[in-house]
Amino acid sequence: MNGVLRELVARGDGLVTRTTVEQVVPRWILQQACGAGELVRVLPGVFVATHLLDHRPQQPLALHRLDPSVARRAVCAWARGRAAFSHLTALDLWGLRRQAQGEPLHLSTTIDSGLRGQPGARVHRRRDFTVEPPQVLVRQGRPVTHVERALVDSWRMLSPAEQRAPIIKAVNNRLTTPKRLVSALRGASKLPDRGALRTLLTRLAEGCRSPLEIWGHEHVFVGPEMPTFQRQVRVTLGRRTMYLDLFAEREQVNIELDGATTHGDPRQREIDLRRDALLATVGILVVRFAHRRLIHEPDVVRRETLAILATRRPTGARRG
Known part of the structure; x- marks a missing residue:
């Protein structure tokens, strides 16, 4: 390789433009x-050093043979500030869903940017869009659509089994709120399966913070006989702060929904026991109900919950 060109490629960490x-x-x-x-x-106009490509013969597209971080650098060099990463690529940059190598990179741009989709790079042209704040922010050194827009845009691209997880994670990590997501949803009137997304946001606004809690809300801990549970109640005892999944204040009962994986860990079990003992000191x-019972025995769990709550009500306040 020509010496001057080699230096340019090195300066660009293996990437150079025409x-x-x-x-x-x-x-x-x-x-x-x-x-x-x-090279x-x-x-168009973007070249990489051959050693940066993996050598999978089944993958004909050069862009797909790059490590995702290098592929995103190449796309930025091609777009030249006229677009921002969006949809599934934005979810990756926000840390909400890892985009697999070989998936197309998604960008949003203005109607008149002149950018057109390329193999491995999908361009979404939008009206009333600007590649600047507040619509576009910087994450991991790359321009990206704001998290609410990314989540709503990605909803239709994910399978039903995948749709909820990025939104729940974003709310739990305090990257957004159900209220802000509802506002973003208003701007996507043609979104497929819009009703399911609105229901999810309603559950999150009500305090659910996991798929298991949503299941419990919809199938177990509801109905005229159940109290109005408070969700994710913050309790501070000494130096420890805890959040209660479901809390019946009058009965002073905390219902905890134990997931299928985390709570099978002996270390987590020990943490749970210490937590439960600490809560017992204040009455x-x-x-606790395990994932298996909540999913496969909802009616039994419901009856047990009602019986426990009945024993905890003050004398004269018990139903029946």
Whole structure:
């Protein structure tokens, strides 16, 4: 490879653009490096050093053969500030869902940007969009649509089994709130399965913070005989702060919904026992139901819950 071109490629950590190269060396130098297999064109005007590509023969697209971080650098060099990562790619940059190598990178741009989709890079042109705050922020050094927009845009691209997890994670990590997501949903009137997303946001606004809690809300801990549970109640005892899944204040009963994986860990079990003992010192009874029972025995769990609550009500206040 020509020495000057080699230095340019090194400065770009293995990536270089045609515009940069042609400012210092003739075009044929770039063509020669590509012909010798030293550089590969991954997008119009964007080239990478061959050693950055993996060698999977089943993957014909050069962009898909790059590590995701390098692929995103290549897309930014091609877009030249005219677009921001969005949809599933934005979820990855927000840390909400890892995008697998080989999935197309998604960008949002203005109607008149002139960008057109390329193999491995899907462009979404939008009206009333600007590539600047507050619509676009910087995450991991890359321009990205704000988290509410990314979550709503990605909803239709995910399978029903995957749809809830990024939204629940975003709310739990305090990247957004159900209220802000509802506002973003108003701007997506044609979104498929819109009703399911609105229901999820309603459950999150009511305090549910996991798929298991949503299941319990919809199938077990509801109905005229059940009290109005408070969800995710913050309790501070000494130096420890805890959040109660479901709390019946009058009965002083805390219902905990134990997930299928985390609570099978002996260390987690020890933490739970210490927590439950601490709550008992202030008169709060902790009742735990495992994932398996909640899913497969909802009616039995419901009857047990009602019986426990009945024993905890003050004399004269018990129902029946």
